[in-house]
Amino acid sequence: MSGFQVSGKRRGWDSVRGRGEYRVLDYQPKRGGTLFDRHGRSCKRPDRREWLKRDALTERPASNVKLTFVNGGDGRFYNTAVYLRDDAVNRENMRRVQAYYAREDVPFDPERGFDPLEVVREEPVWAVEHGLIPHDFGAIATSANASNRRLRGRALERLAGLYGILGAHEEQIETSEKLLRLRPRSKSARRWLVHGLLLLDRADEAERYARELVQLDPQDARSRAFANR
Numbered sequence: 001m002s003g004f005q006v007s008g009k010r011r012g013w014d015s016v017r018g019r020g021e022y023r024v025l026d027y028q029p030k031r032g033g034t035l036f037d038r039h040g041r042s043c044k045r046p047d048r049r050e051w052l053k054r055d056a057l058t059e060r061p062a063s064n065v066k067l068t069f070v071n072g073g074d075g076r077f078y079n080t081a082v083y084l085r086d087d088a089v090n091r092e093n094m095r096r097v098q099a100y101y102a103r104e105d106v107p108f109d110p111e112r113g114f115d116p117l118e119v120v121r122e123e124p125v126w127a128v129e130h131g132l133i134p135h136d137f138g139a140i141a142t143s144a145n146a147s148n149r150r151l152r153g154r155a156l157e158r159l160a161g162l163y164g165i166l167g168a169h170e171e172q173i174e175t176s177e178k179l180l181r182l183r184p185r186s187k188s189a190r191r192w193l194v195h196g197l198l199l200l201d202r203a204d205e206a207e208r209y210a211r212e213l214v215q216l217d218p219q220d221a222r223s224r225a226f227a228n229r
Contacts, residue, residue, distance in 0.1 A: 066113035068097050071131035072165035080131075116166040133162065144175070153182050160192040172196040187216055 070081040084090055084097065094110050101108035106126055107118050120127045120137075127133050134140070140162075143155035156179040163172035173196040179189040190209040197206035214224045 066094070066110070067167070068094075068114050070114060070116055070166060072116075072133065072162050117168050117171070132166065134158075137162075144178075149182060153179065153186075156182065157186075157188055160189065164192055164195055169196040169199050173200075185216060187213060187220075190216075 064086050065083040066086050068082050068084045084094060086094070098108055098110050104126060105123065107122050108114060116127075116132050120133055124133075124137075128135050128137065140155045140158050143151050144159055146152045146155065156175055160172055160175040160179060163169070163175055172192055176189045176192040176196065179186055180193070183189065190213050193209045194206045194213070197203070197209070213220055218224070
């Protein structure tokens, strides 16, 4: 994307998904404007009871920024998410982003921002090439409906993570619920449910699953802290 460069710096971060890495994309200063990396903010929690809520809310952009790109790697960790402030200063920058996607024949609405699932549907090859989805996404989606329970469970787990990372939280919750019905003691399904429900402001439902996590694993300090808030 013209005007953008990968800094080459790698950082680790902790979250409900474990530890991962992501690339930091910098906006070239000579162009002006402001870009936000999804994980540019501190991951330090303000207190032990708010850790999970904070984890989810740091993924929720402010109302005056637009998502211009996100990719999800293999569904286990964020690779990159980039936001552009929606203001007069950045109008030209947004036009440049829009022009880039037009050249690539990739759907992009400057009013709504980047819609990763729309891109996956309309331009699946581009989506794979740019890391929105893994190369075997089609096989994963097919396996999510397989008769073999083990194969279906693995596929649902990967899909739930991928949807969550791409910001498709309704799909994340629906997939996690399917996984939970298949594997009633699944901790990963409950973690993704807590994550997605918080981002949709459904905190009471999220707390229910957090409490279930504590019952399944009393040593899960993060879930215990949230459930006992």
